[in-house]
Amino acid sequence: MLYLLDADTLITGDRRAYPLRRFPVFWEWLRHQGTLGNVKIPLEQFEEVTSGRGDIVDWLCTEDCRAALILAEDLDPALVADTTLQGYGPLDENGVELVGRDPFLVAYGRVEPGERTVVSFEVSKPGKQGANRKVPDVCRDFGVPCCSLFDMIEALDFTTAWQQP
Template identity: 45%
Template sequence: MQLEGATIYLLDANVLITAKNSYYAFDRVPEFWEWLLHWAERGAIKMPVEIVEEIVGGSDDLAQWLGDKDNRKALCLEEDVNVARVQEVLANAYAADLTDAEIIKIGRDPFLIAHALFAPDVRTVVTTEVSKPTTQRANRRIPDVCDQMRVRWCDSFTLVRDLNFSTKWRDRL
């Protein structure tokens, strides 16, 4: 259902975690979660399976929500990651000689960026991380890695503005 050439926003786990814990709690702003699923079902918002697994491995209400079969199906980007792209991200944007401990610290961020590299003209990474260009190796932030790899990125507030979220979003359909 995704329109050809339209932006696909690939969410980092921290986008949902921060939303749930801060400004869009399930019991306070359920409209946000409905809006998120609406756009996910249309292909505009997705999460790579590697990122989904970070959340569903937890034991809180977000893990339960994303673990719901329908919610997971709507949000999950159903494609295999290109391992060569993940290795490219690691080697070129973090360091070619990362230790095992550094790779563990980096986590699944390179998978998110590798999925964006699949179609950099239409995919945008969404993260709550803030750029800090002076960091090196495993401490690099997603915005800086995206910049280096020429991948578009934005914060969650840009996503909300771009897709026009409000608590009355259904009235504007």
């Protein structure tokens, strides 16, 4: 299973769950999982995170992290367009801005059905419509598994005793 990280997973993970300066072992494990091909960050989500500032941005921009974590794939623009239209509906300019790069994330999940899981801290809100729809709900509509960072950690069996081989 390939886990695709949403930008909020990295930002919230650093700010609230596993701050880089307090839990460097987690981030080293995450980079190692990227090297193994278990965890990747689509370029669009990487750019969302790195447009900011802070420890997580500095860490992500290192050559080692970029090489290990960025998903090296070109995405079919027609798949992104279909994901946007079918997942969110017709959007005006404000809607496109509100949705941001989420359709890219879901579209990457659609590339290999059953082989990819989107990782996001967004919470399902099935009543939301249009640009207000949440990643887990759009993923569900396309049959793309979606989980939280904590679910991924459990599935990949992270422990603080982890040591890179």
